[in-house]
Amino acid sequence: MKVTYYGHSCFAAQVANKTLLFDPFITGNELAKAIDVKTVHADYILISHGHADHMADAADIAKRTGATIVSNYEITEWFGKQGLQKTHPLNHGGGWQFDFGHVKFVNAIHSSSLPDGTYGGNPGGFVVESADGNFYYSGDTALTMDMKLIGESTRLTFAALCIGDNFTMGINDAVKAAEFVRCREILGLHYNTFPPIKIDGPAAIEKFKAAQQHLHLLLPGESLNLG
Ligand code: NI
Numbered sequence: 001m002k003v004t005y006y007g008h009s010c011f012a013a014q015v016a017n018k019t020l021l022f023d024p025f026i027t028g029n030e031l032a033k034a035i036d037v038k039t040v041h042a043d044y045i046l047i048s049h050g051h052a053d054h055m056a057d058a059a060d061i062a063k064r065t066g067a068t069i070v071s072n073y074e075i076t077e078w079f080g081k082q083g084l085q086k087t088h089p090l091n092h093g094g095g096w097q098f099d100f101g102h103v104k105f106v107n108a109i110h111s112s113s114l115p116d117g118t119y120g121g122n123p124g125g126f127v128v129e130s131a132d133g134n135f136y137y138s139g140d141t142a143l144t145m146d147m148k149l150i151g152e153s154t155r156l157t158f159a160a161l162c163i164g165d166n167f168t169m170g171i172n173d174a175v176k177a178a179e180f181v182r183c184r185e186i187l188g189l190h191y192n193t194f195p196p197i198k199i200d201g202p203a204a205i206e207k208f209k210a211a212q213q214h215l216h217l218l219l220p221g222e223s224l225n226l227g
């Protein structure tokens, strides 16, 4: 599966010839300034929660590409009121069979309010299952025992986990999360963008290595084949 990183928690995965774009936050991200958001493609935009650092560019990209926004009920309603009618609402524990594969909305422990203060429902993560492989995106979350349920039910090709600490899991909890979801190929997200989430990249890679896990830290714009 080809994965492209766009900085912070934004990445795209190529699944069955569709581009799934997660949590687009590009124009407001100093570290992603080399990326021209107008060149970012999407067939689906999956949004974990309503915070601006996860959806600031979603409306513009959806309007330009015609992509379908997939998120929780409250967030898809909010985009609908802004004229974006191509949405698919999910809620926790529920999944849907799309043309590229199956997406399940899973638990995350965090908060979720939209930029104008609207209630954003509860934050989540996604488990994507497809003929090309399966993966888990944690969204912003604490380490949770619920992650064990994902490991028990789905064999993952990779897991995209928040690792930056302060607002989400830090490195040690992310290593534990990788154990819980039974996955050794990890894409690191939600780090370095802001001062409180700066990490020591090489030290983080070593910590994962000590647990027989492989942490991938990509530069914005960089792609990788996983699985
Ligand atoms: Ni957040």
Ligand code: MN
Pocket: 051, 053, 054, 140, 167, 190
């Ligand atoms: Mn965030």
